[in-house]
Amino acid sequence: MSVALPVLAALLLCHAALSSLCLAMDRHHAQVFGRKPAAWLAHALRVAGWSLLGLALGYCGRHWGWAIGPVAWFGFLSAAALALVFALPYASRLTGRLAVASLAGGLVLMFS
Amino acid sequence: MKSTFRQSMAWLHTWGGLWLTWVLFAIFLTGTLGVFDDAISHWMRDKGRAEAAPALDAEARAGALRAAQAFLAREAPQAEFWSIGLPGEEDPALQLFWQRDEGQPVENRRLDPVSGEVLPRSQVRETEGGHHFVHMHFEFHAGKAGIWLVGIATLAMLVALVSGIVVHKKIFTDFFTFRPGKGQRSWLDGHNALGVLTLPFLFMITYTGLIIFWATYMPAGILARYDGDREAFFSALTEGPAPRPEQHVAATVLPMSPLLPVAEQALAREAAFVVVNHAGDRSAAIRVFGRFDPDADSDRLVGRSSGRVQFDAVSGELLDVQRPNTTRGGEVLAVQRTMNALHFVRFGGYPLKWLYFISGMAGAAMLATGAILFVVKRRRRGDEAFGAATPRVMRVIEALNVAGIVGLGLSCVAYLWINRLLPLGIDARAAWEIRLFFAVWLLSLLHAGLRPPLRAWSEQLLAAALLCLGLPLVNALSTGDHLLAALLRDDWESAGVELTVLAFGILFVLAWRRLRARLHAVAVAPLIPGPDRGGALT
Structure with a gap:
């Protein structure tokens, strides 16, 4: 398997996870969708975000081993977070769609 | 306040x-x-455009080492150190460095590994490269x-x-x-x-950046117990060979090429370079370093190294073998080595x-x-x-x-x-x-x-x-x-x-x-x- 696929999978999973956590916050949800999230939605997004973070960690651990996996996971988290935060004000409307695309892409690559 | x-x-x-x-x-x-x-x-x-150097067989490597030693014995029979980079993928030539005495500039030449002739400098773009950074x-x-x-x-x-x-x-x-x-x-x-x-x-x-230089930044222990002699401290810590201070007794370095296969067998990999400390002195030691293999054990964090073998340079006695990808010196040093690896992203x-x-x-x-x-x-x-x-x-x-x-x-x-x-x-x-x-x-x-x-x-x-x-x-x-x-x-x-x-x-x-x-x-x-x-x- 090419080395690029697991990298992309981990990066997309981290991006989906962080986007989810970001969109669970009132300020950013309003920034993207123009209104605050309902309580149940915010809760669901938080649960999804934390679960995806765990999933990404598991994936990194499985792929790079449990010595290097967590180091890689932190690296992917930082890279994905930087991309998310610095894209958010410039392309806020896209954030929701990008998160869904990352989730779909990450899951497909993970199980491919 | x-x-x-x-x-x-x-x-x-x-x-x-x-x-x-x-x-x-x-x-x-x-x-x-x-x-x-x-x-x-x-x-x-x-x-980028240099043709990949053909891999040298054991005999050609021994020949290259012979040529390097002949040159160095002529050029600097008494030296603080000789360093001989054997031909490899990166450079098809022999790369020699030597320092005549402590504090003097390090000199260097490239040699043709077969004929032993000095290659003209104008052919190479001599540079520190990325090492400068x-x-x-x-x-x-x-x-x-x-x-x-x-x-x-x-x-x-x-x-x-x-x-x-x-x-x-x-x-x-x-x-x-x-x-x-x-x-x-x-x-x-x-x-x-x-x-x-x-x-x-x-x-x-x-x-981890601080921890790499712990022995420099926190010298108290070594100063108190080893009179500041770091070599002695590390050799005791890693159970390695004792330090070999200069003895000021002239002695010739023995022909090194027969030692090469011994070292390569002990390391179970090809040698990349050979260093001789205190060449020309009775205290001289030969260290043979293995070639770094980026793929071997690349899924591990700890102790990635190329391995080295040390010989007495006058008698040829085998003094020490450190196999590739192993650590010595106990748990504390293993932790420190892990932190080094984390810092240098050697994985x-x-x-x-x-x-x-x-x-x-x-x-x-x-x-x-x-x-x-x-x-x-x-x-x-x-x-x-x-x-x-x-x-x-x-x-x-x-x-x-x-x-x-x-x-x-x-x-x-x-x-x-x-x-x-x-x-x-x-x-x-x-x-x-x-x-x-x-x-x-x-x-x-x-x-x-x-x-x-x-x-x-x-x-x-x-x-x-x-x-x-x-x-x-x-x-x-x-x-x-x-x-x-x-x-x-x-x-x-x-x-x-x-x-x-x-x-x-x-x-x-x-x-x-x-x-x-x-x-x-x-x-x-x-x-x-x-x-x-x-x-x-x-």
């Missing part, structure tokens, strides 16, 4: 951070470039003094990280927050986001290197935004922190910001230009490259001191952008090699260097355009009230 804990931490963060920002920025930027030191060296030595990173090319400066700055970095977390009131509320186009607010957002989002990396890289291959590169650049950007924020904030408030001297001190800080941030970036890419433009075959070419790097940096400081701050930023950004975007051109003109050719032959090291430099060129252009728009706005709207708008970076 400041009234609350948070206020005192804010004071500590600002003033503790400020005076070492430029040192730390240089450490972060050059260290991050150093992640790819091999690729940079590959580009700088113009290795690594040396900048941990010692500023200043030896012990540099290591201590870096150590002090690293401690300050840890203090700034902790105090920064205390000062940052809303880490979780503002976790994803960046509000561009709002002047001081945006600089603060950027500084916070860059720091918070890479915090695990920043703590890890800063702390995980290119994906991990890129993650380190991204996080490292974010760290450098965090330092840069912090330094800029300091100026922006005080310009707006018309702060009088330094009393009557305030305008002059602020002027110095702004000049240091320009030279320390964009000026250093400019010097780094200029170093690559110098490598291509400096004539081949001149004496001490590698040293001249580095001297000229510092000369460019000094010029940038001079320029920053003479021009109004905003102008200095804009002009140096433009210069850096042009140097970055022009690099593929100067490479094509000087060596005939170019990006497309590199891509076509699958040479991702050469292509990667140029593509990365081009990406930085685009970033510099974008920054320059933003700044020019601002300069323009200032020029056409002089009526906007505020202290000295033309000189302030907001």
